[in-house]
Amino acid sequence: MNRKKWLSIAGVSASMILLAACGNSKTSSSKQQITLMQQADLTSLDTSNAAEMTQWTVLTNSMEGIYRSNSKNEPAPGIATKVVKPTNGGKTYTFHLRKNAKWSNGSSVTAKDFENAWKRSVSPKAKSGYNYIFSGIKNADQITAGKKSYKTLGVKAVNKYTLRVDLEHPMPYFNKMMTMAAFLPQSQDAIKKFGNTYGTSSAKMYYDGPFTVKGWTGSEESWKLSKNSRYYDKKAIKLSTINMKVVKDPNTAHNMFSEGKLDDAVLTGVTAMGVQKNKNLKHVQKANSAYLMLNTASGQPLNNVKMRQALSLAVNRERLVKKIVADGSTPSSTMVSTNLTTDPTTGKDFGTETSQKESFNVTKAKKLWKQGMQESGLKGPVKITIVGPDTTNYKELAQFLQGEYQQELGTNNIKVNASNLPSKAAVEKQSAGDFDGYQTGWVADFGDPISYLTIMEKGNPQNYGKYNDAKFNQYAKNLTSTKASSTSYYWKNLRAAEKRLNETAPIVPLYNNVESHLVNHKLKGVLYHSVGEYDYTRAYLK
Known part of the structure; x- marks a missing residue:
């Protein structure tokens, strides 16, 4: 991503000297915290203004939308209380939201937070380049083409905890789309408070998921996710901290894993070729x-x-x-x-x-x-x-x-x-x-x-x-x-x-x-989705 989908195969020099296959990461301790790598910089946390792989990974692990993806890569209830079936010949979805979902500032997550976020993202003024993903929702194509106001998008907060979405035609895959970061809610309190600076740093956002982002002001190459005490299912979250570091070179990632500085290293190119018999290797389809x-x-x-x-x-x-x-x-x-x-x-x-x-x-x-x-x-x-x-x-x-x-x-x-x-x-x-x-x-x-x-x-x-x-x-x-x-x-x-x-x-x-991943053998519970970003929210060190 940038979500233009031509495939990026990271290239590395064939002359790289590969380190010998090594054992376990030393990152783990008695504390439940892990360190992960990201292959590109974090540029924004605002889904209306960016759509990039690192951003979506961070948000997948700190925010929650209508649904989450379960271990079978199928939609499971998130802020919505259940996975719904459409009505009106497959063209209307009505989501009932859980009343105990809170933003990190303590306010309730409401249907308006979804409605306004989607309308903000589908607008021609949105800079993410990803407003086309709303195609199929009533008036979305005409809005992105500048022919109708973003206010006419077929999404409406019926009441505080009920969200209705009207489609132009049946989309049997619509429930699956609801696991995507593009459809996350945005706190209207945060939008009002931070204005044009919303999402430009970790402090200028509120979070409704298992973690909150800390220590990113817009340019850092390391930051962390801290357990969110206001998350409705906080008892299911075992990790206290997820540390994230930008590591662009696969040989560096291999080196850091070998030194115990990463718990999950993604390798590509000749570096990946050299670890195919490593005991810590995990292939992710x-x-x-x-x-x-x-x-x-x-x-x-x-x-x-x-x-x-x-x-x-x-x-x-x-x-x-x-x-x-x-x-x-x-x-x-x-x-x-x-x-x-x-x-x-x-x-x-x-x-x-x-x-x-x-x-x-x-x-x-x-x-x-x-x-x-x-x-x-x-x-x-x-x-x-x-x-x-x-x-x-x-x-x-x-x-x-x-x-x-x-x-x-x-x-x-x-x-x-x-x-x-x-x-x-x-x-x-x-x-x-x-x-x-x-x-x-x-x-x-x-x-x-x-x-x-x-x-x-x-x-x-x-x-x-x-x-x-x-x-x-x-x-x-x-x-x-x-x-x-x-x-x-x-x-x-x-x-x-x-x-x-x-x-x-x-x-x-x-x-x-x-x-090809090198993974700390003590790290359990990660959902390595074949579609979308990896979910570390229920992970733990054993």
């Missing part, structure tokens, strides 16, 4: 897909479906994850990652049940490439450019793909140029559609396949490859129709949409991301 986005626009060589299919079939993903990625990540043949959610109509993991039966076939790939060239009137070698950020991992991935394509399809048929640029320049190329293939990916916003699939719909601002398929667009449209309130209809169209992506290959799926 993430709903995070890496893929090559193809430029399917008219007039582009990859506008031809057979040539796109060939590029997908020519990649040996098993070799990719073992030799190049080498951090526990798993091969993927679909856009929607595995470990995202279970299809309730089949009981199967959605990413698994929609995986392609055939993902690597060099003979077929070469045949399709030649047929596509003939259909497009192209003569070999067809020149394509793969663009991506200039981190070590992206460079190695680009070189791998370059080798795969030229070796398997033949240098007389294809010539691949790998262009890895500084992040800003790479993103500019992506936004301008100046690529044949772009190294990217998607991190799920919430636990539903629609979080992935609709970005490939015609007109979606994230559809940089200009994919435009009539059948796929219809399936996507069906997902927001009145019929989508039917579980079987909704999931049938989700499966059909993913199948159509598999058939028409606007992307080349590569792998599902698995994070």
Whole structure:
């Protein structure tokens, strides 16, 4: 995050000297406090003015919204007393809030705190860049487009402890969205007191969750979360303090863990590769897909479906994850990652049940490439450019793909140029559609396949490859129709949409991301969610 969802794979120098695999963290003592790392700076605590990974992690562990995510990554009651079922044909949600929820200043958490927070965040004046997440709530799209006032958003405090949300169409995944930090409440007392400085420091906010943030004034690279004595379920909170430090370099994180200065170290790149046999290693499955986005626009060589299919079939993903990625990540043949959610109509993991039966076939790939060239009137070698950020991992991935394509399809048929640029320049190329293939990916916003699939719909601002398929667009449209309130209809169209992506290959799926963590063996009770941020609020040291 910044919640623009192109996948960021942290790169590190291959020349780094890895420390030997070490044992337990020494951070723990008789006191229930832990030290965690964040990979980026904290820039704001105001969800209306920022939407970044560190911010959301801090807020997930200090604030509470309508729901929390439980150990199964499903919505569980938070400030709402129960997980509700929609009425009005799936278009109205009425949440009843617990009356014993308090802000850290002692005032009650009310429905108005949610209503005003959402209206503040959906306004075109909001600076988070994330107001699109409110799409589907009545008038949200027109508000973000500047055509209606933020006051018309379909959310209303019916009374002090009742919140009603009206949607424009059924959103079967709406309850899942309510676990996101974007939908947290904001204390209206705090907004009134701190005004434009709200959220610019830890002292200029009130908190309604298990912890309060201390010691961050806007620029520190370390701060702490202290147990909130006013939290309604404070008896369930075992930790007294969560210390947080910004650690951007994975080798430094490894070093700090080895010295007992971190209880949970997230490692990437060659550092992660070097700890795969460490006894403290924990693999965390993430709903995070890496893929090559193809430029399917008219007039582009990859506008031809057979040539796109060939590029997908020519990649040996098993070799990719073992030799190049080498951090526990798993091969993927679909856009929607595995470990995202279970299809309730089949009981199967959605990413698994929609995986392609055939993902690597060099003979077929070469045949399709030649047929596509003939259909497009192209003569070999067809020149394509793969663009991506200039981190070590992206460079190695680009070189791998370059080798795969030229070796398997033949240098007389294809010539691949790998262009890895500084992040800003790479993103500019992506936004301008100046690529044949772009190294990217998607991190799920919430636990539903629609979080992935609709970005490939015609007109979606994230559809940089200009994919435009009539059948796929219809399936996507069906997902927001009145019929989508039917579980079987909704999931049938989700499966059909993913199948159509598999058939028409606007992307080349590569792998599902698995994070490598070194974790203090005494740390228990952490909820490592595949979707969203990790929850340390019920953790403890044993």
